[in-house]
Amino acid sequence: MILLGLPALYLVFFGFGFQSLASARGASATSYLSFLAPGIMSFQAVMAGTFGGSMLWADRRWGMLAQLLVGPFTRIEYLFGLMFTSLLLGLGGAAVMLILSIVLLGTSPLTLVGGVTVFGAIALGSIFFGSLMLLISTFVKSNNAYNSIQVMLLFVVNFASTVFYPYSTSIPYPIRVLMEVNPLTYIADTARNGFHAALTGTNGLEMLVLAIETTVVLVLASRAYMRSDVSME
DSSP states (O other): OHHHHHHHHIIIIIHHHHHHHHHHTTOOTTHHHHHHHHHHHHHHHHHHHHHHHHHHHHHHHTTHHHHHHHSSOOHHHHHHHHHHHHHHHHHHHHHHHHHHHHHHHSOOOOOHHHHHHHHHHHHHHHHHHHHHHHHHHHHOOOHHHHHHHHHHHHHHHHHSSSSSSOOOTTSOHHHHHHHHHOHHHHHHHHHHHHHTTOOOHHHHHHHHHHHHHHHHHHHHHHHHHHHSOSOOO
16 A cells, blocks of 8 residues: 555645646646656655565564575575565556556557656666665664664655656755765656657666666675574574
């Protein structure tokens, strides 16, 4: 419910709420909704990543990982399972948001190439954020600390990105810096341009940077996970 419900509420309430402001300025009836829809699809990568990291933390906290490893499973297989779960949740959540967007917009400009680009960016983002939360969960043992870090990360990554609004020089400089280095900005920009069939060379560069970051974070998370205790008790 949280994985799908929160982004859906963002899309509905933010979409129609801010659309009323845009309409008051003479914008078309669906201009902001069409901008927000691919951004909310991109946000699913973050939601999926936090879910994957929470699975590892909970399994270590309650001894489930130790019990799993008693069976015919290896640590690396469990790691692949977490990454695959994040990937499925990210793509599945994005597909649901796409259907909701089409319902709200009444149409969709998405093409085959655009669709592959959108879901490719979200898949890469899901692995990145899944790896990042996995890395955090290997070091944090306090439930309160882990939840606090996750909520703060979720808030900053979400709102310091181009999910809800475009990058602009009118935004204060510190926030612009956060937006420029935020991986979710790369995902949202690429997904939005893919959604509207307006891909540019910049999107290719953003995806290259994201791929490098994902590889680095995944390697760090894997090494930390393989060296961590299977249980916190």
